[in-house]
Amino acid sequence: MTQQIIFYLLAIAITAFSILAVISKRIVRSATYLLFVLLATAGLYMLLGYYFLFAVQVSVYAGGIMVLFIMAIFLTHKPGKDIRTKKGWRIHASLLLSVAGLLLSGYIILNNAIGIVQFIDKEELTMQQIGTAMLGTGKQQYLLSFEMMSILLLACIVGAILIARKTKNDKNESNETEL
Amino acid sequence: MGELLIDNAGAPVPILAYQLVSLIIFFAGIYGFFTRRNLMMMLISVELILNAADINFAVFNRYLYPGEMDGMFFALFTIAIAACETAVAIAIIINVYRNFGNAEVDNLKNMKG
Numbered sequence: 001m002t003q004q005i006i007f008y009l010l011a012i013a014i015t016a017f018s019i020l021a022v023i024s025k026r027i028v029r030s031a032t033y034l035l036f037v038l039l040a041t042a043g044l045y046m047l048l049g050y051y052f053l054f055a056v057q058v059s060v061y062a063g064g065i066m067v068l069f070i071m072a073i074f075l076t077h078k079p080g081k082d083i084r085t086k087k088g089w090r091i092h093a094s095l096l097l098s099v100a101g102l103l104l105s106g107y108i109i110l111n112n113a114i115g116i117v118q119f120i121d122k123e124e125l126t127m128q129q130i131g132t133a134m135l136g137t138g139k140q141q142y143l144l145s146f147e148m149m150s151i152l153l154l155a156c157i158v159g160a161i162l163i164a165r166k167t168k169n170d171k172n173e174s175n176e177t178e179l
Numbered sequence: 180m181g182e183l184l185i186d187n188a189g190a191p192v193p194i195l196a197y198q199l200v201s202l203i204i205f206f207a208g209i210y211g212f213f214t215r216r217n218l219m220m221m222l223i224s225v226e227l228i229l230n231a232a233d234i235n236f237a238v239f240n241r242y243l244y245p246g247e248m249d250g251m252f253f254a255l256f257t258i259a260i261a262a263c264e265t266a267v268a269i270a271i272i273i274n275v276y277r278n279f280g281n282a283e284v285d286n287l288k289n290m291k292g
Contacts, residue, residue: 004192011196014204018227019203019207021207021227022207022208022210022214022215022224031219034226044197044237052251053237053254061230065226068265068269069222076272076282084216085215086216090213091214094214095210110195117194119194119241122246157266164273164274
């Protein structure tokens with residue numbers, strides 16, 4: 001019963017904040033609503049029993065990525081200014097597309113046999129199991145993906161620095177125009 | 180009706196409810212992606228879409244194959260990839276802002292190819 005109440009509270013929060021995040025006129029508010037969606041999602045993971053995923057979601061998504069977002073927003077926007085959205089038929093077309101997609105997918109989900117699947121209680125995943133699965137090379141173990149992820153992160157750091165750093169020409173221009 | 184409520188009250192949350200929540204996040208993201216002109220707002224929409232995919236991975240794993248944890252690892256790796264994608268995208272957005280003075284997607288037709 002408690003589980004259900006918590007789930008429906010989280011579901012209402014997720015629905016409201018995800019819709020607010022895409023219709024809000026202020027960009028910082030929008031980022032804050034995104035933060036609430038991510039935290040509520042972390043709550044869903046905890047409800048499912050994935051405590052490690054909960055910790056990762058809170059620390060990486062709601063912590064790391066949101067700090068990046070807020071920093072980038074303050075670097076690229078003047079505070080207190082409304083942002084512009086597309087006008088006219090584009091909004092109606094997008095709304096129509098989203099609602100049509102929502103209804104179609106909802107219809108498919110509701111009429112699917114997967115609804116009869118039951119929740120089976122099981123023991124909590126231990127850190128030992130997760131560690132063995134992440135750093136093993138056997139069946140259903142993920143050492144290769146784990147190492148690929150480290151290479152990807154390295155490439156991402158190098159790429160981000162390379163893209164965002166100032167070249168000499170930029171520096172001269174920015175001194176003149178004081179960006 | 181009363182029996183139905185009592186039967187369902189103690190039961191765990193059905194898988195459909197999780198799927199509907201993730202569906203709503205996904206299409207909110209789609210709507211934001213199509214209506215926003217600002218690159219940061221488009222990135223926020225992409226994060227919503229990725230988040231919906233993560234929820235589906237975890238939920239399908241927990242309900243359909245409770246003895247295994249492939250879906251959980253997929254969600255973990257997706258979160259890491261989302262972090263990479265955000266960092267690179269923000270670098271690009273800062274670069275666009277430096278060159279054009281604002282971060283709107285209409286400017287990008289003027290990019291040098």
